[in-house]
Amino acid sequence: MKHLPSRSSLLMAPALVWLTALMVVPCALVLALAFFRRGIYGGIEYTFTLENFGLVFDPLYAGIFLNSARIAGTATLIAVVIGYAAAYAISAAPRRLQPVFLFFAVLPFWSNYLIRTYAWIVLLNREGLITQLLRWFGYTGEPPSMLYTEGAVIAGLIYNYLPFVILACYAPLSRLNPELAEASRDLGASAMTTFRRVILPLTVPGIAAGAVFVFVLSIGNFVTPALLGGGRFQMIGNLVYDQFLTANDWPFGAALAMALIAIMLLVLMAQALAANRASGHAARAGGDTDG
């Protein structure tokens, strides 16, 4: 369609205008907002300042950032281990069953996030299913308090994002050439060595994509900490929420949101780097088998 570039622009225009007006401009506005001062009675005072960004590094708030990173990091690590194992098992299943397994692994991901989180309140609350099970096995003590703990928040995050990790890891695993593993075994490598030196490096892009997804969505999350942490575990998302809806300090809230975006971009860059290195490795591994 080389003769139709103008028509192509015409087709793209409405969507691009929409995205510009309702995403680019509002995000630019938030960025600008972060450089203003909070008015004495709330609201915004239009004088330039960097103190909102300074406040982000205040020990109190930096602590919340580190806490969020730790919670999101733990959830990511566990989700990647479980998700990779699941994806590996699916890719090893009979061919005709693989799409079915994959479909059912991803299905929960498409149901409502709040409901999936609520399901964990039902499981973990003091009179929930887990307490009932313990009782059934003869436990008579106080019901364990599992809800409103950091563990509950992490479990909720893993549960919500696991399907995506499975999907991301399955893609490279299913494309893996079985002859590579065979060659490695024939050359005397143990199953563990084959996995560590051949399979794992070739599937790094999938792992990286899944990990980035879980980490980015977890660190900015405010629903899961609010519902499963009972508001006791502040994460960045909750902090942003508070600045906009309760503390009424929009400039600081904006600075926090920008910090969140900065973290996200850093993580995405790290992922691109990991994927690049992995593709270099893959090329070498391919060469090795030819030789």
Added chain:
Amino acid sequence: MAERSPATRRTLWLVLSLVFAFLYIPIAVLVALSFNEGGLPTAWSGFSLKWYASLAGNSAILSAALNTLIVALVSTAIATLLGTLLAIGIEMRRQYGRGLEALIFAPMIIPDIVLAIALLSFFSMLNLTMGLHTIILAHVVFNLAFVCSVVRARLKSFDWSIVEASADLGASALTTFRRVTLPVIAPAVIAGALLAFTLSVDEFIIAFFTAGAGRSSTTLPMQIYAMIRFGITPEINALATIVMAVSITALTLSQRLNRGIIGQ
């Protein structure tokens, strides 16, 4: 798992069973409890539909459901139109900048909370009264990106020369679109629309920030959030079961229409 030892095979099946148990037990418990007469997880006191009946009498939930339907239908309609045109426009071009790619990718990865506060700041700076219309404006942003990516995937294998042939044979641009392009991409357009509808029905954070004050523009997820914060009630279980059934049906349809968006 053909050439693997029986022990390895057993381990792999065990992994699969555990993961599926982890994924489905929480949902299954919720669904089962919604049919429990007593409504409590402590004991099964018989099958009953009474929690569903009590939903039907809850006016707050019904009006929230209606709001959600309005938002989802309108935002899906706009997003499907804009997203499809965008996808065709992009795929027509031989090359496009990375900036364009990033602009279209951004709505899918930007943290909800960031887009939510950005739109809240934007709307209040414009002194716009917020309500269902602002939620719709916001939902179109991410919905059109998802529709676009689904339709683009379909267009990757599209043979543009048939469009040229149609034009050479004297068909107008509109006729060509209606008779040549649309039939090819129709399944992807419908799949994209179903996906957008589901995303909109389930979306909570952006709606929460752009709904404005007052209960008149409460959507179903906002209602569910308020109910969950209040505590566990058997009604939420029933409501959750219905909402899950709706989104899973829509997504299963979408998947059947367009193999490739959820996996494979």
